[in-house]
Amino acid sequence: MKVSELKTLIGAESLTPGVGEDREITCGYTCDLLSWVMAHGDEGMAWVTVQTHLNVIAVAVLSDMACVILPEGIRMETESLDKAVSEGMAVLTSPLTAFEICGKLAAQGVPPKA
Amino acid sequence: MDALIQNTYPVKAADYTSAGRASADIKRRLKQLGVSGDVLRRVAVASYEVELNLVIHSEGGELELAVFPDRVQLVSSDVGPGIPDLSLAMKEGWSTANDEARSLGFGAGMGLPNMKRNADDFAIESEVGKGTVITMGFRLA
Numbered sequence: 001m002k003v004s005e006l007k008t009l010i011g012a013e014s015l016t017p018g019v020g021e022d023r024e025i026t027c028g029y030t031c032d033l034l035s036w037v038m039a040h041g042d043e044g045m046a047w048v049t050v051q052t053h054l055n056v057i058a059v060a061v062l063s064d065m066a067c068v069i070l071p072e073g074i075r076m077e078t079e080s081l082d083k084a085v086s087e088g089m090a091v092l093t094s095p096l097t098a099f100e101i102c103g104k105l106a107a108q109g110v111p112p113k114a
Numbered sequence: 115m116d117a118l119i120q121n122t123y124p125v126k127a128a129d130y131t132s133a134g135r136a137s138a139d140i141k142r143r144l145k146q147l148g149v150s151g152d153v154l155r156r157v158a159v160a161s162y163e164v165e166l167n168l169v170i171h172s173e174g175g176e177l178e179l180a181v182f183p184d185r186v187q188l189v190s191s192d193v194g195p196g197i198p199d200l201s202l203a204m205k206e207g208w209s210t211a212n213d214e215a216r217s218l219g220f221g222a223g224m225g226l227p228n229m230k231r232n233a234d235d236f237a238i239e240s241e242v243g244k245g246t247v248i249t250m251g252f253r254l255a
Contacts, residue, residue: 034218035163035220035223035224038162043155058137062158062159
């Protein structure tokens, strides 16, 4: 599944329009403890988190993730979004809860991380 | 053997805004050298962890990158405060991070174990009142 397809699936809005939407999603994950995510993040991952500060983008980029998804309509600071755009990292916001987003991803066959 | 790249990045204590800059530059430089895939990801994760450790726990320090034809070496050294019990610090889930770090989602006690897991070679030396030196090596196959 591509990031653009995921966007439709979870009724999301892109906070980084046109950035990284062709990227293929290989696995999904949700966690808000950044140091936990650093230990478990993976390439091609779609990561659902309520955290929005700059370090979220750093973690996503360093782990070579496919996108960051903010649940429940959460917005991200401009500073973090600027960094996401410059690093080519897609950031989506969905009205759904983290639970619902992960449920939809799983139902589409997106696996947990390897 | 001469290093292909050698660079030192100063890291300030408690500077969460700049945290990750050194790791991002290290990743970019390695990518330019043609390092990719698993090794690049492991170096990126370990360098970010060690950079964050300097920000969260140290009184300031530096991260040194050296790239040789067959390996990447990262050395983190700080000016204190030093770790009183290294075996506790290496335990997953053990953390002494303050509230500010925890409010940003850090301090899960995963940093040092995660560095060890990602590096091919890992060594840590620490003296209370003096500082901590972490040396990590990554083989370039």
